[in-house]
Amino acid sequence: LGAWIASGVDHIWSGRDHVSFVLMLLLVAVLVRAGGAWTTRAPLATLRHTAAIVTAFTLAHSLSLIAASLGWIRLPSRLVESLIAFSILYTAIENILRPDVRWRFAQTFAFGLVHGLGFASVLEELLPPDHVIGPLLGFNLGVELGQLVIVAIALPLAWLLAHQLGATRYRRQIMPAVSAVIGLLAVKWLIERVFGLTLGSFWGM
Incomplete structure (x- = not known):
């Protein structure tokens, strides 16, 4: 089981698109946003909000991972990777233009x-044909653990930036800059996956 957990952790950490x-x-x-102005959430409120969003993402990808691994869902890999x-x-653009979306929870789930x-x-290529449940659960657990490490590192950094720079400056400068960089990478990935092209690498991405 430990090897499958490690495999799940490695996949989420090496999956630049998922990260x-x-x-x-x-x-x-x-x-x-309160009263037309941006403010930094209190630490506990940040944790609660993040927990809700991460739970939506975790629940959704766990359900589809299990369903696909058991053969209940079949979609072309190229379509999935493009989506x-x-x-x-989409999320990067939303962060730049309208980050206070009310449907972020449902959107994250979808x-x-x-x-x-x-x-x-990825798991389909690794699973033994006669023993699915244990490796599936271990891999999924590894993905969740790897995801928690990412959150544990990135969330405090984002909160400290917003707190030190001020929410308005963070919203107008940091969020658009980071979202634009990741959005451009997403454009590259989308073109490559839709059209089957290789556009070269940008810092290995």
Whole structure:
């Protein structure tokens, strides 16, 4: 079981698209808009809000990962990978233009279903045909543990930036800059996956 957990951790850490999507979610989690002005959420409120968003993503990709691994869902890998890139691009644009979306929880759940299918396509190549449940649970647990480490590192950094720079400056400078960089990477990934091209690498991405 330990090897499958390690495999799940390694996949989420090496999956630049999945990490990018989680970062897009965390960027806006530290802010709240009250009375027309942006403020930094209190630490506990940030944790509660982040927990809700991450839970939506976790529940969704766990459901689709299990369903796809058991053969209940079948989608072309190219389509799934293209939709994953689209989810990152859409969220990045939303962070730049309108980050205080009311439907972020439902949106995260929907995109999480797509990311789970991406996890399943990797796991499908590794699963032994006669022993699925144990490796599936171990891999999924590893993905969750790896995701928690990403959140544990990135969320405090985002909160400290918003707190030190001020929520308004963070919203107008940091969020658009980071979202734009990741959004451009998502455009590259989307073009490559839709058209089957290789556009070269940018810092290995």
